[in-house]
Amino acid sequence: MSGKADPRPAGEGTTSRARLDRGRGALGPALELVHTGRAPTRAVLTAELGVTRATAGAVAAELEALGLIRVDARPGAAAGSQGRPSHRLTVDEDGPVVLAAQVHADGFRAALVGLGGRIVATTPSCEAVDADPAKVLGAAVEAGADLLRRTGRRCVGAGLAVPSAVTAPEGLALNPLHLAWPVGAPVREIFAERVRAAGLDGPAFAANDVNAAALAEHRHGAGRGARDLLCVATGHRGVGGALVLDGRLHTGSSGLALEVGHLTVNPEGRPCHCGSRGCLDVEADPLALLTTAGREPGPEGSLLQQANELIRDEYADPVVRTAAEALIDRLGLGLAGLVNILNPDRIILGGLHRTLLDTDPERLRAVVTDRSLWGHSGGVPILACSLDHNSLVGAAELAWQPVLDDPLAALSGG
Structure with a gap:
């Protein structure tokens, strides 16, 4: 000195x-x-x-x-x-972006997402998903690369959301049940290869779509401020769940935590893809609503769109109302079981579950309160997800994380 x-x-x-x-x-x-x-x-x-x-x-x-x-x-x-x-x-609204891609049963979409969860540019949703994941992911990356060329933005990473449990750190899609992809497809490796082949900078990541949605909602949406956040959602097919603990996504020992779709909520219910019967996955998704209401899925629009329109346009029909109430009760049973196990301080619902909550919030909350120990002690707030394209934004959050961890190293390549 x-x-x-x-x-x-x-x-x-x-x-x-x-x-x-x-x-x-x-x-x-x-x-x-x-x-x-x-x-x-x-x-x-x-x-x-x-x-x-x-x-x-x-x-x-x-x-x-x-x-x-x-x-x-x-x-x-x-x-x-x-x-x-x-x-x-x-x-900085003119700052770098990440490429985000989401694949679901009815198509895929790519977007550029800046800091703050801001979608800078997005492609129209493609409504065809090839049985070869390499073709789908290659098309998604090329669509994103075209957005980058047209906007002139700097890319610092890429994130992918898929409707499957995804192992960590390998990035294998273990159960792409609603896609014709092979079980265990190495989606992160394929995605990373396509990102490199397109000449894009930064690392590439992959995660389950509901995990991604939960992360986005916790940082930028309805989950902001929650300490232990439970997210349950149904999009195009099936039901997924995710948990954020102390600001970090809880993925378990190998990325497979919170496979909530296989909670039994109707023991005499529909056969499930997992081999069981009456799982949340087949009792509380858009196809379940259409089937319970006696409606055949039509060729126009996704199953989610058809289910939402059925509730919006025909809820006065007693058959439709009864079908929606049946789904609300089954969803409530599943949520009550999760509340008993996880004791979250907030629940957020996405996809068709958001529509069911908006349609009859008191019925859903009453089921959860009646069937859960923690519900009797004061209740758990149940809110609707608030972000558009939250799985896309969450995929982007995966790619932004290295920058958030160490901005200097991430942007200098060190």
């Missing part, structure tokens, strides 16, 4: 170098706070990080220099406020 006194006030850091080192360690946490909207100003960022104003300023400046956020040094003060207003922090 030189023995020289630091002329700056106590608490402002001993040297610029030390401040810079601390700031670099805070880059990832700071970016995540701005990314999720939890640090709209530099003052909030300072408090959330537990650092000095000078360090928070250095962190924000470095993230801005990396093209990830913008710092508004001249924000307008709110009417009636006192003191100098804090610098406003937002994600």
Whole structure:
């Protein structure tokens, strides 16, 4: 030590170098706070990080220099406020993006997604899914690469959401039941190869579509602020579930946690693909609603679209109403069992389940309360998912995670 006194006030850091080192360690946490909207100003960022104003300023400046956020040094003060207003922090709308792709039973879609869960550009949904996953994923990546060429944006990674349990870290699709893909298809490896072949930068990831949706909703949607978030959803076929614990997706020891579709909710019910009978997967999805209402699926539109339209347009029909109530009761039984096991502080529902909740929220909540121990102790909030294309946004979150963990390393390739 030189023995020289630091002329700056106590608490402002001993040297610029030390401040810079601390700031670099805070880059990832700071970016995540701005990314999720939890640090709209530099003052909030300072408090959330537990650092000095000078360090928070250095962190924000470095993230801005990396093209990830913008710092508004001249924000307008709110009417009636006192003191100098804090610098406003937002994600850079012209910054880098990630490529996100989602495959489901009725098609696939690609998109470019920026920080903040913002969809920058998207392709129309393709309504054909080949039995060869390499063809589907190749087409999705090429569609995304075309978006990148047209927008001129920098790509820093890619994420894929599929309707199957996906092992970690291998990325094998173990049960693509509603696709004609082979069991155990190496979707992450195929996707990564197609991303590299298209000349795109950054790592590639793959996950179950409901896991991806839960992650997106927790960071940007109806799950924001929840500590232990349970997400249950049915899209085009089947039922999926996901759990976010302390801000991180809970995937179990090998990526296969929360296969909620195979909870039995009707012991004498329909045969399930898993070999059992009466599983949530076949008792509370769009096909189950159409079948229970005595309607044959039509050639126009996805099963999800047909089921939603049936409730929207014909709920006054006693047969349709009875069918919807039967699905609500079965869904409630499944949710009650999950509440007893997991004790979440919030439940969010997506796809057709969101429509059922909107249609008769009191019936669903009553079933969950009546059948769950924790429901009797005060109830668990049950909300509708709020993001459009939440599985796409969640696939993007997978690709953004390395940048959130270490922005400097991720963007420099180090």
